Amino acid sequence: xxxxxxxxxxxxxxxxxxxxxxxxxxxxxxxxxxxxxxxxxxxxxxxxxxxxxxxxxxxxxxxxxxxxxxxxxxxxxxxxxxxxxxxxxxxxxxxxxxxxxxxxxxxxxxxxxxxxxxxxxxxxxxxxxxxxxxxxxxxxxxxxxxxxxxxxxxxxxxxxxxxxxxxxxxxxxxxxxxxxxxxxxxxxxxxxxxxxxxxxxxxxxxxxxxxxxxxxxxxxxxxxxxxxxxxxxxxxxxxxxxxxxxxxxxxxxxxxxxxxxxxxxxxxxxxxxxxxxxxxxxxxxxxxxxxxxxxxxxxxxxxxxxxxxxxxxxxxxxxxxxxxxxxxxxxxxxxxxxxxxxxxxxxxxxxxxxxxxxxxxxxxxxxxxxxxxxxxxxxxxxxxxxxxxxxxxxxxxxxxxxxxxxxxxxxxxxxxxxxxxxxxxxxxxxxxxxxxxxxxxxxxxxxxxxxxxxxxxxxxxxxxxxxxxxxxxxxxxxxxxxxxxxxxxxxxxxxxxxxxxxxxxxxxxxxxxxxxxxxxxxxxxxxxxxxxxxxxxxxxxxxxxxxxxxxxxxxxxxxxxxxxxxxxxxxxxxxxxxxxxxxxxxxxxxxxxxxxxxxxxxxxxxxxxxxxxxxxxxxxxxxxxxxxxxxxxxxxxxxxxxxxxxxxxxxxxxxxxxxxxxxxxxxxxxxxxxxxxxxxxxxxxxxxxxxxxxxxxxx
Numbered sequence: 001x002x003x004x005x006x007x008x009x010x011x012x013x014x015x016x017x018x019x020x021x022x023x024x025x026x027x028x029x030x031x032x033x034x035x036x037x038x039x040x041x042x043x044x045x046x047x048x049x050x051x052x053x054x055x056x057x058x059x060x061x062x063x064x065x066x067x068x069x070x071x072x073x074x075x076x077x078x079x080x081x082x083x084x085x086x087x088x089x090x091x092x093x094x095x096x097x098x099x100x101x102x103x104x105x106x107x108x109x110x111x112x113x114x115x116x117x118x119x120x121x122x123x124x125x126x127x128x129x130x131x132x133x134x135x136x137x138x139x140x141x142x143x144x145x146x147x148x149x150x151x152x153x154x155x156x157x158x159x160x161x162x163x164x165x166x167x168x169x170x171x172x173x174x175x176x177x178x179x180x181x182x183x184x185x186x187x188x189x190x191x192x193x194x195x196x197x198x199x200x201x202x203x204x205x206x207x208x209x210x211x212x213x214x215x216x217x218x219x220x221x222x223x224x225x226x227x228x229x230x231x232x233x234x235x236x237x238x239x240x241x242x243x244x245x246x247x248x249x250x251x252x253x254x255x256x257x258x259x260x261x262x263x264x265x266x267x268x269x270x271x272x273x274x275x276x277x278x279x280x281x282x283x284x285x286x287x288x289x290x291x292x293x294x295x296x297x298x299x300x301x302x303x304x305x306x307x308x309x310x311x312x313x314x315x316x317x318x319x320x321x322x323x324x325x326x327x328x329x330x331x332x333x334x335x336x337x338x339x340x341x342x343x344x345x346x347x348x349x350x351x352x353x354x355x356x357x358x359x360x361x362x363x364x365x366x367x368x369x370x371x372x373x374x375x376x377x378x379x380x381x382x383x384x385x386x387x388x389x390x391x392x393x394x395x396x397x398x399x400x401x402x403x404x405x406x407x408x409x410x411x412x413x414x415x416x417x418x419x420x421x422x423x424x425x426x427x428x429x430x431x432x433x434x435x436x437x438x439x440x441x442x443x444x445x446x447x448x449x450x451x452x453x454x455x456x457x458x459x460x461x462x463x464x465x466x467x468x469x470x471x472x473x474x475x476x477x478x479x480x481x482x483x484x485x486x487x488x489x490x491x492x493x494x495x496x497x498x499x500x501x502x503x504x505x506x507x508x509x510x511x512x513x514x515x516x517x518x519x520x521x522x523x524x525x526x527x528x529x530x531x532x533x534x535x536x537x538x539x540x541x542x543x544x545x546x547x548x549x550x551x552x553x554x555x556x557x558x559x560x561x562x563x564x565x566x567x568x569x570x571x572x573x574x575x576x577x578x579x580x581x582x583x584x585x586x587x588x589x590x591x592x593x594x595x596x597x598x599x600x601x602x603x604x605x606x607x608x609x610x611x612x613x614x615x616x617x618x619x620x621x622x623x624x625x626x627x628x629x630x631x632x633x634x635x636x637x638x639x640x641x642x643x644x645x646x647x648x649x650x651x652x653x654x655x656x657x658x659x660x661x662x663x664x665x666x667x668x669x670x671x672x673x674x675x676x677x678x679x680x681x682x683x684x685x686x687x688x689x690x691x692x693x694x695x696x697x698x699x
Contacts, residue, residue: 012037013062013088013117016054017109018046020067024097027106034110034357038062047073058083064116066092066109090116094377095392099385107359108391114353115346115393123336125270126315128188128242130223131155132266135193137181138228140164142249146228147174149259154224154266159195161229165208168201176201178211179218184225184234187316188243188269191222224265226258237300237427240319242271272337274320274396275313281332281490282310283540283563291540291565294516295324295333298434300427322400323431329518329561330541331489337396340492344408344485350391351412352482361389361476363468364409366401367420369394371459375420379461389415390468399432403518404485404493406439406453411499413480416471417453420464429455438517442497442581447506449474477503493518494558494586501583510582517579520562522555525574526594529553531610535566535575545590551610552595557585601642603649608642 015035019026022044032040041057043050047070057063058078065074068091078087092112096105134154136147139161147156156174159181160166169176179198186192195218199211227234227246235241245262247254283292286309295304295311303317304324313324313333325335334340347364354362365386367373376392379385386392391414395401398419409417419436421429436453443452451472458464481499485492501507513519522535522544531551536544543559544566546552567575585591598607599614617639621628628636638646 013064013086014039014041014057015064015066015113016041016043016046016057017066017092017113018043018050020093020097021045024093025102026097026109030106030357031110031113034107034353035113046070051077055081055083058085058087060084062086062088062117064088064090064113066090066113066116069093088116094380095386096388098380099388101385101388104388107354107357108388110357111350111354111359111391115350121338121342123338124273126273128269128271128316130189130243130265130267130269132224133157133222134224134226134262134265135159135191135220135222136226136228137161138249139230140249141166142255143228144169144176146226146255146259150226150262153263157222159220160209161231162197162199162211167207168205168209176209178209178214181234187241188265189223190316191225191243193220193222193225194218195220224262226262228255228258236302237319237321239426240301240321242269242316272320273315274318274322274335274337275325276334276336277313278332279307279310281330281540283330283332283561283565284311285309286538286540286565287569289538289565289568291538291563291568292329292561294327294329298323298327298431319427320397320400321427321431322397325400325489326402326435327431328489329563331491331493334489335396335400340402340404340489341485341487343395344405344492344496347393347405347409348412348482348484350393351409351414351480354391355413355480359389361415361474362413363387363390363416363418363471364414365390365392365418365420365468366395366398367392368396368398371422372398372420375459375461375464379465383461383465386465387468399427399429401432401435402489402493403435403438404489404496406435407442407493407496407500408485410443410448410452411477411481411483411496411503413477415449415452415474415476418468418471419453419455421455421457423457423459425457434516437514441513442500442511445506445508445511446501446504447475448477448504475505478505479503497581498583498586507583509584510580513579513581515579516562518561519557519581520560520577520579521557521582521585522560522566522593523576523578524553524555524593525576528572528574529594530572530613531594531596532571534569534571538565538569540565544593547595549598549607550595551598553593554590555593556590557582558587558589599640601645602637602640603645604642606642606644614639 015038017026017031028042041053043053046054046067054074063085068089071089075087090112092109095112096102096108099105132154134156136143136156136158138158143158143160144166147158150156151173158174158176160176160178161180162178177198177200179195181193182196183194184191196216197214198218199214201209201211223243225244228249230249233246235244238244238246243265245258247258249255284306285291300321301317301319303314304311322335324333351362373394376386398421401419406417419432439453444450449472452474456464456467481503483495483499531553533546536546540563541559541561543556545554562577562579564577567577597611599609599611600607618636622636623629638649641649
C-alpha cells in the first residue's frame with residue numbers, strides 16, 4: 001500500500017496541470033512526453049469550474065496536482081468525498097510559469113513534476129511537555145501588559161530588571177519581582193535560570209514599585225521564557241531554542257506577534273529529531289586525546305558536548321541547522337529531514353528529468369521553505385520571475401547541505417549550485433562557508449568553473465534575480481553520471497567524488513585541499529617510526545592498520561578523515577597530515593607505509609616486536625645498566641624473549657625483578673650530629689698529641 005493510503009502504485013502518477021486561468025503558457029505535448037508512466041491531464045480553472053476533473057482522477061492511485069495555492073481545497077474535497085488517491089502537490093506557477101522565461105520553462109516544469117511524487121520519509125520526533133509556567137523578563141510596563149495578555153492561558157511571573165519605574169498593579173493577578181538573569185539553560189518545558197539581585201516589591205508601593213532587600217544566587221525554573229528586556233539573548237541562536245521567545249519591547253508589532261505565539265505553549269509538542277548519531281563512528285577523541293571537533297565548533301545552539309571518546313547531541317536543544325551533519329567527516333552525524341540519500345535521490349531525478357526534456361545549463365537553487373519560497377513567490381508576482389534554467393528545490397535548512405550533496409549535483413550535470421540564505425541569517429552559516437570553501441578548489445581543479453557553487457545572501461527578490469543573472473561561466477559534465485546514492489553518509493561522499501572526477505571536464509588525479517578537509521594523506525617519517533603502532537590503536541576509521549603476524553604499518557587514504565588523532569598520539573612525533581584528494585590513492589586501497597623484520601623469541605622462536613627495536617634496546621642496556629652487568633648480565637636475555645617465555649623464565653629462575661644494587665644506609669639528623677661530635681673529639685685529641693710532642697723549650 002502507498003504510505004498515504006492509496007492502492008498499490010503501478011507506473012507513474014496521474015499528473016494534472018492547470019494553466020491558472022491561462023496566466024502561464026504550457027507546452028502540453030512536451031510535458032506529456034516528459035511525464036512518462038502515468039496519465040496526463042490539463043485544466044484552465046481546476047480549483048473552481050473544473051473541480052470535477054480532480055474528483056474523477058483522485059479516486060485511486062497516485063495523483064500529482066500542479067497547484068499549491070489551492071492544496072487545502074483539494075485535500076478537503078478528497079477527505080469529504082472519500083477519494084482514496086495519494087495526493088502530491090507542486091508549484092510550477094511561481095517557480096516557472098509566472099516568469100518572463102516561461103515559454104522556455106517546459107523542461108523545468110517537467111523536472112518539478114517528476115520530484116513532486118517523492119513522498120517524504122517518516123522520521124522520529126522528540127516530545128516537549130509544558131505546564132505553561134512562564135517567566136516574563138522585562139524592563140518596563142511592556143512586560144506587565146504582555147503578562148496581562150497571557151495571564152488567562154499561562155501561569156505568569158514577571159521579572160523586571162529595575163532600570164525603569166513601573167507602577168504597581170491595582171490587583172495582584174501574577175507575581176512581579178526584580179532581578180537579573182545571570183545564566184539560563186534548558187528548553188521548552190525545562191528551563192533553569194540563575195538569578196542575581198532578586199527582590200520582592202513592597203505591598204505599600206505607591207506611585208512606583210519599591211523593592212526590598214536584594215538576594216543573589218537564586219534558581220528559578222520555567223516552561224517558557226519571554227524576553228522583553230531589550231538586552232542580548234540569553235542563548236546563542238535564540239530562534240532555534242524552543243520555548244524561548246524574544247522581542248524588542250519598543251516594537252509593538254513584534255510584541256503582539258510574540259503574544260500570539262506564546263498563547264499556545266501549554267501542552268505536549270513534537271519536533272523532528274533532525275539528526276541521527278552513531279557514536280561508534282565518531283572521531284572526537286581516543287585515550288583522552290582530542291581529535292575531531294568540527295561539530296562542536298559549529299553548533300550554534302550548544303546542543304553538542306564532549307562525552308568521552310565521542311560527542312553527545314541533545315535532541316531537545318538541536319535546532320536542525322544541520323551544520324554538524326555537513327561537517328562530520330565520518331558520517332557519525334547525518335541529517336534525517338530528509339536523509340542524505342533521499343535528498344540526493346531527489347536532485348538526481350530533478351536534473352536527469354530536466355536534461356531529458358531538453359534543458360541545458362541547469363542552476364540548482366537550494367532554499368528553505370520559508371524565506372526562500374517567499375522570495376521566489378515575490379520575484380514571480382512583482383518581478384521577472386526565475387530564469388528557465390534555475391531549478392528551485394526546498395530543503396529544511398540550507399545549512400544542512402554538505403559536500404556530498406554539492407558533488408552529486410555537479411556529477412549529475414548541473415552547471416551551478418546556488419544556496420539562498422537570509423541577509424541576516426537566524427544562525428551563523430560558518431559551516432556552509434567551510435563546505436563551499438572545500439568544494440571550490442575541487443570544482444575549480446576539475447574545470448567545472450570558478451564560483452560554480454556559492455551562496456546568495458539576500459532578503460530582496462530583485463537582488464536574488466540579479467545574482468542569478470550574473471553567474472560566472474561554467475562547464476557542466478558532458479556525460480553526467482546517473483549513480484544512485486546508497487549507504488552511509490561517508491560512503492555517499494566517496495562515491496559522489498569519484499563520479500564527479502570521472503565525468504569532469506578535466507579529471508586531474510590530485511587536488512590540494514584546505515586545512516580541516518575530511519580527506520588527505522598521513523605522512524610518516526619512516527626513519528623515526530619504531531612501529532609501536534600507537535597510531536593504529538588511535539585511528540577511529542581504520543585508515544591506519546597493522547599486520548597480523550609481521551610488524552608493519554599500512555594506510556588507506558580513502559578512509560582517512562584528517563582528525564589528527566594519529567599525529568597527537570605518536571610518541572616519536574613523526575606523523576604529519578596533508579589534506580588532499582588523490583583519486584588514484586582513493587581507489588588503490590591500503591598502501592604499505594613501513595615494514596620490518598620481526599624479532600623471534602630466543603626460547604620458542606615466536607615472532608614478536610621489531611628486530612631493529614629489540615637490537616637498539618639491547619645495545620643501550622648491555623654493559624651500561626646495573627641490572628644487566630656483572631653477575632646480572634644473563635638477565636639481558638629477558639629482553640630477547642616473548643611475553644610468555646619472559647614470565648616463565650622470571651618465575652622458574654627466581655629472578656627478583658625488584659632486586660637492585662645495595663642502597664645507601666639512611667642517615668638521620670642524630671647520625672649527622674654524632675658524626676660531627678666524633679670529628680670534633682678526634683680533632684681535639686690530635687691537637688693534644690701535637691702539644692705533648694713539642695720540645696720543652698718550645699712549650
